Amino acid sequence: MATIHDVAQRAGVSGATVSRFFNGGYVGAPTRAAIEKAVRELGYVPNSVARALSAKSSRVVGLVVPSITNPFFPELAYAVEEECAKRGFRLVLCNAGGSAEKEKAFIEALAAGFADGIITSTGNCGEAYDRIGIPVVSVDRELGSGAPHVTSDNYSGGRMAFRCLQRAGRKRLLFLGVPEESTSQRRRREGFLDEARRAGVEVDILVANDEAEYSTLCDQADRLSRYDGIFAWNDIAAVGAIRTLHQAGKKVPRDVAVIGFDDIHIARLFIPSISTIAQCISEMGRAATELLMRMISGENLVGVNYLLGVELMERETTAGKQGGGHETTRHPEFGDSRGSGAARAYGHHLHSRLRTSHTGGGS
Amino acid sequence: MATIHDVAQRAGVSGATVSRFFNGGYVGAPTRAAIEKAVRELGYVPNSVARALSAKSSRVVGLVVPSITNPFFPELAYAVEEECAKRGFRLVLCNAGGSAEKEKAFIEALAAGFADGIITSTGNCGEAYDRIGIPVVSVDRELGSGAPHVTSDNYSGGRMAFRCLQRAGRKRLLFLGVPEESTSQRRRREGFLDEARRAGVEVDILVANDEAEYSTLCDQADRLSRYDGIFAWNDIAAVGAIRTLHQAGKKVPRDVAVIGFDDIHIARLFIPSISTIAQCISEMGRAATELLMRMISGENLVGVNYLLGVELMERETTAGKQGGGHETTRHPEFGDSRGSGAARAYGHHLHSRLRTSHTGGGS
DNA sequence: TTGCCATGTGTAACCGGTTCCAGTTTGATT
DNA sequence: AATCAAACTGGAACCGGTTACACATGGCAA
Known part of the structure; x- marks a missing residue:
C-alpha cells in the first residue's frame, strides 16, 4: 500500500501538502494537479488507522x-x-x-x-x-x-396487550417471559399486570428458558394449553408459543390468543399474522x-x-372467539401515535413525536 | 485515557518496558510488580489504534x-x-x-x-x-x-427441490427468483431446470421484485396461483410466496406446494413448516x-x-396432495450428507465433509 | 581470569498520518 | 516604496504504541 510519502515524493511535494490536499488547506493549482496524478497512479488511499491515531x-x-x-x-x-x-x-x-x-x-x-x-x-x-x-x-x-x-413506552405497551386480549374475550391469561430480566421486559409485564389488576383479572407468569432462541418451548406445551390468552414479551417468543400450541393441537386464535411485542417483519407475514405491540425500530x-x-x-x-410511543397492531392471533376480521387494525390507545404501518414497512423516516424526559441534571 | 508513557512514568520505567510487559519480553519481577500496580491504578488499556498502526x-x-x-x-x-x-x-x-x-x-x-x-x-x-x-x-x-x-452445492440443491416437488405430485412448477442474479441463484435455478428437463417437465420462471424484502408479492397473487408447486430461491421468498397464496385464499400445501432454500430458523417454525434445502450456515x-x-x-x-453439501428438509409445505406426514424428513439425496437437524438447531459444531476443489494454480 | 550467554532495561527510530509554525512569494493598500 | 495580508509550502513535533539495537549485569564454563 502506498503511503502519503510515496505520493509526496512522486508529486515532488512534502507529505504535509498531500495531507492538506485531502483535508482542505491551501494547495496551489499546479501542486494540486501533480498530487491528483500521483494519487491516481499509485491508487493511494489514506490509511484510516494512522488517521484515527492522529x-x-x-x-x-x-x-x-x-x-x-x-x-x-x-x-x-x-x-x-x-x-x-x-x-x-x-x-x-x-x-x-x-x-x-x-x-x-x-x-x-x-x-x-x-x-x-x-x-x-x-x-x-x-x-x-x-x-x-x-x-x-x-x-x-x-x-x-x-x-x-x-x-x-413498554409500560403502555403492556397495558395495550392486556386490553387487546380482554377485547378478544380471553379470561385465563399468561405472561410469557425469559429469565434475564431486562428493564424492557419488566415494564411490559408491569403494564400488563397493572391493567389486569385494574380489571380484576388474574394473570399467570411463565419464565421460559430462552437458551435456545426460536425454541418451540416443546416441554411447555401442556402449560401453555391451559390458557386462552398469552402475552409473549417479544415476537420471537410469540412465534415459539404459537408453534408449540400448534404442535399440541391447539388452534390460534380459536383456542388461544397470542400477542407479541416489537413488530418485527415476520409478525405480519406469519400465518396466522401475529398481533403485536409495535415499536418504531x-x-x-x-x-x-x-x-x-x-x-x-x-x-x-x-x-x-x-x-417513544408504541402502537397496537391487531392482527389474526387475537381475533375474537366468535371469529373476526383478518385485517390489521391499529390502536394507538396509550401514548403518542406513530406513523402508518405502510410507511414503516417501506422504511420511510418518521419523526414520531417524542417524550423527552430529564431525570438527571446536565451540568 | 492513560497512555503507556503515563504508566511508565508512574512505574519508574521506560515505555519500552511497559510494552514488553504486555507483549511478552524480558521483564524483571520487581519491575513487573510496579507496572502491574501502575496499570491498575490508572486503569490503563493499550490503545488499539496505535497498536494497529505499529x-x-x-x-x-x-x-x-x-x-x-x-x-x-x-x-x-x-x-x-x-x-x-x-x-x-x-x-x-x-x-x-x-x-x-x-x-x-x-x-x-x-x-x-x-x-x-x-x-x-x-x-x-x-x-x-x-x-x-x-x-x-x-x-x-x-x-x-x-x-x-x-x-x-446449490446445483444439487436445485435438483433436490425439483424431485421433492415431483414426489409431492406437482405438475405446474415455478421458480421464484429476484432480479439481481447471484451465482447462488443461478446454480439453484439451473439444477432445478436441468432436473425438470430430465423428467420432461416444463417449468416457469418468475423474477419478483425484491426491493422490499419480506414483501408479500401481493401484485403477483394471480400469477402464483396458477402453479401447484413453487421453488423459491430462498426461505424469505418462500415465506412471501406462502403469505401471498394465503391471502389469495390458496392453501399450502393442498393447492400449492412450496419449497425454499437456506433453512433459516423461521422455516422450521412457520405454519405450515417450510420445506427447504438446508445449507450448513x-x-x-x-x-x-x-x-x-x-x-x-x-x-x-x-x-x-x-x-459444502446440502440437505433436503422435507416439511409440511411439500406434503403430497393426498395429505401427508407433518414430521420433517431428511433426504441427503445428492452431495454429501450433513449433521442431524437437531445438532444444527443447537449450534453444535459439525465438521461436515467438504469437497475441496482447486480451480486455479496456487504458486 | 576471560569469554560468553541469558536476563533486563533504556534510547531512538518507526508505523502513516495531521497540524503548528516558520518562511517565501505574490498582490493589494497606503 | 513600504507595509501587510493572503496564498502556498516544508520542517518538525506529535498521536500511542512496537521493536531493533546498545548497553548493562550476573552466572557459569573453559
Whole structure:
C-alpha cells in the first residue's frame, strides 16, 4: 500500500501538502494537479488507522446487541447504520450473545480507541460502561448509570396487550417471559399486570428458558394449553408459543390468543399474522444515533432520555372467539401515535413525536 | 485515557518496558510488580489504534453482506464472529443493502488499514476486491477474481427441490427468483431446470421484485396461483410466496406446494413448516473464516474453494396432495450428507465433509 | 581470569498520518 | 516604496504504541 510519502515524493511535494490536499488547506493549482496524478497512479488511499491515531477519532460507532438471531436487533442495527452513514460514521456490530464476559470484552475493545462512542442494547454489565471514557447511549434497555437511553413506552405497551386480549374475550391469561430480566421486559409485564389488576383479572407468569432462541418451548406445551390468552414479551417468543400450541393441537386464535411485542417483519407475514405491540425500530435507531453524535460533539446529555410511543397492531392471533376480521387494525390507545404501518414497512423516516424526559441534571 | 508513557512514568520505567510487559519480553519481577500496580491504578488499556498502526494489523475481519434483514446473513455473521473470536479477531459487519456504491465504500474503508481481511457474500462489484491488497474470501457467492470461495452445492440443491416437488405430485412448477442474479441463484435455478428437463417437465420462471424484502408479492397473487408447486430461491421468498397464496385464499400445501432454500430458523417454525434445502450456515462461516485466516498468515490460496453439501428438509409445505406426514424428513439425496437437524438447531459444531476443489494454480 | 550467554532495561527510530509554525512569494493598500 | 495580508509550502513535533539495537549485569564454563 502506498503511503502519503510515496505520493509526496512522486508529486515532488512534502507529505504535509498531500495531507492538506485531502483535508482542505491551501494547495496551489499546479501542486494540486501533480498530487491528483500521483494519487491516481499509485491508487493511494489514506490509511484510516494512522488517521484515527492522529485525529484521536476513528469515526466508528459500536453497537452492542444481546443477540443477532432475533430479527429485532438486525432491524435496529440497520436503522443505526443508516443514520451513522449519513454522518460519515461506520458501524461495528458486536454480538454479545448473552454472555456478560463477551460483552465486557467488546466494551473494553471499543473503548480502547476503536470507537468514538457506543450504543448498547444490553444491560448485563452496566458498571462496565461507567468509566470507559467514551460516550454511551442505551437503546431498548436502561443502564444503571446516567447514560441517555432511548426506549419505547413498554409500560403502555403492556397495558395495550392486556386490553387487546380482554377485547378478544380471553379470561385465563399468561405472561410469557425469559429469565434475564431486562428493564424492557419488566415494564411490559408491569403494564400488563397493572391493567389486569385494574380489571380484576388474574394473570399467570411463565419464565421460559430462552437458551435456545426460536425454541418451540416443546416441554411447555401442556402449560401453555391451559390458557386462552398469552402475552409473549417479544415476537420471537410469540412465534415459539404459537408453534408449540400448534404442535399440541391447539388452534390460534380459536383456542388461544397470542400477542407479541416489537413488530418485527415476520409478525405480519406469519400465518396466522401475529398481533403485536409495535415499536418504531427505525426511529429508535435514529434517535439513539442522534444522541450519541451530540455526545461525541461534546454535549453533556446525562439524564436525557427519549420515550417513544408504541402502537397496537391487531392482527389474526387475537381475533375474537366468535371469529373476526383478518385485517390489521391499529390502536394507538396509550401514548403518542406513530406513523402508518405502510410507511414503516417501506422504511420511510418518521419523526414520531417524542417524550423527552430529564431525570438527571446536565451540568 | 492513560497512555503507556503515563504508566511508565508512574512505574519508574521506560515505555519500552511497559510494552514488553504486555507483549511478552524480558521483564524483571520487581519491575513487573510496579507496572502491574501502575496499570491498575490508572486503569490503563493499550490503545488499539496505535497498536494497529505499529503492528500493521488491526486483528479485524470485515464481513460484507447484501442484506441484514434476511436472517440468513445474521446467522452467517454469528458463525463467522464465533470463529473470529476464537482466533482473537474482531468482526465488523458491513451491510451493503444491495447498493454497489455502499459496498465499494465499505471495501475501500476496510482495505485502508481498517481490517486485515474481508469475507464477502456480495458480488455486486467483484472488480473492487481485486486490487485492494488484503485477503478476500467469498461465501455463498463467487467473485470473478481468483478469491477462494465457500459455497453450498446449490446445483444439487436445485435438483433436490425439483424431485421433492415431483414426489409431492406437482405438475405446474415455478421458480421464484429476484432480479439481481447471484451465482447462488443461478446454480439453484439451473439444477432445478436441468432436473425438470430430465423428467420432461416444463417449468416457469418468475423474477419478483425484491426491493422490499419480506414483501408479500401481493401484485403477483394471480400469477402464483396458477402453479401447484413453487421453488423459491430462498426461505424469505418462500415465506412471501406462502403469505401471498394465503391471502389469495390458496392453501399450502393442498393447492400449492412450496419449497425454499437456506433453512433459516423461521422455516422450521412457520405454519405450515417450510420445506427447504438446508445449507450448513455455521460450517460455511467456519470454513470461510479458516480460509481467510490462512491467507492472513501468508498462505496463497488462489483457486482453493469449498463446496459444502446440502440437505433436503422435507416439511409440511411439500406434503403430497393426498395429505401427508407433518414430521420433517431428511433426504441427503445428492452431495454429501450433513449433521442431524437437531445438532444444527443447537449450534453444535459439525465438521461436515467438504469437497475441496482447486480451480486455479496456487504458486 | 576471560569469554560468553541469558536476563533486563533504556534510547531512538518507526508505523502513516495531521497540524503548528516558520518562511517565501505574490498582490493589494497606503 | 513600504507595509501587510493572503496564498502556498516544508520542517518538525506529535498521536500511542512496537521493536531493533546498545548497553548493562550476573552466572557459569573453559
